Amino acid sequence: MLSGCFLSIRFGDETAPNSAVYKVTFSSQWNASSFPTNYPFNSELEPIFTVNHNASLSLFSLGSTATTGIRQFAETGNTNALRTEVRRYQNQNLAGNITELSPVGREVSFFLRVTQSQPSVTILASLFPSPDWFAAVSGQRLFQDEKWLDSATIQLAVFDAGTDSGETFTSPNAPEIPARGVSLLSTNRSDSDFRVGKHYANGNAVATVTFSLQ
Numbered sequence: 214m215l216s217g218c219f220l221s222i223r224f225g226d227e228t229a230p231n232s233a234v235y236k237v238t239f240s241s242q243w244n245a246s247s248f249p250t251n252y253p254f255n256s257e258l259e260p261i262f263t264v265n266h267n268a269s270l271s272l273f274s275l276g277s278t279a280t281t282g283i284r285q286f287a288e289t290g291n292t293n294a295l296r297t298e299v300r301r302y303q304n305q306n307l308a309g310n311i312t313e314l315s316p317v318g319r320e321v322s323f324f325l326r327v328t329q330s331q332p333s334v335t336i337l338a339s340l341f342p343s344p345d346w347f348a349a350v351s352g353q354r355l356f357q358d359e360k361w362l363d364s365a366t367i368q369l370a371v372f373d374a375g376t377d378s379g380e381t382f383t384s385p386n387a388p389e390i391p392a393r394g395v396s397l398l399s400t401n402r403s404d405s406d407f408r409v410g411k412h413y414a415n416g417n418a419v420a421t422v423t424f425s426l427q
């Protein structure tokens with residue numbers, strides 16, 4: 214019985230390595246041609262915050278109150294509190310390395326090592342200007358059915374962190390007290406273009422992420 218147990222573990226190791234490296238390409242489509250009606254002047258979709266983590270972990274969830282880290286990131290793009298929260302997960306062996314980027318152009322690529330115990334990837338990008346809006350892919354799992362995915366392309370939806378009640382891109386600071394749960398963003402058409410996180414008319418996403426196994 215014991216030897217059978219060991220055998221099955223060894224098979225697992227042989228068929229799929231414990232870790233894998235992915236090339237991650239973040240491609241912004243938040244521009245005046247994809248979002249033709251109300252694209253804001255002087256806008257940015259950064260910084261981009263990436264971490265791989267245990268499949269049971271979520272940095273945010275729909276309907277749940279945003280953590281301080283998510284709130285600060287969504288409202289200001291500051292990653293200090295988010296890094297502190299992830300460091301706590303790293304200490305519990307629930308999260309891997311953080312990658313932070315502030316790209317200048319429309320597309321940026323980087324390499325990410327993920328492990329079988331931390332096979333899920335969350336990528337966050339802050340929308341500027343905005344009250345508390347951020348784009349994300351939450352917990353994309355790269356190890357499934359005992360193997361590493363060859364590639365995956367994910368569209369990022371835009372979320373409302375529920376911590377500021379401003380309704381337009383440049384609303385003055387208006388803290389939501391108490392905070393509402395995180396939701397997919399739907400906005401006032403006079404100012405912006407979102408319905409449940411995508412463009413209301415053409416369905417465009419603000420960004421796409423491609424994972425490609427190296």
Ligand SMILES: [Ca+2]
Pocket residue numbers: 344345373374375376377378379
């Ligand atoms: Ca809000």
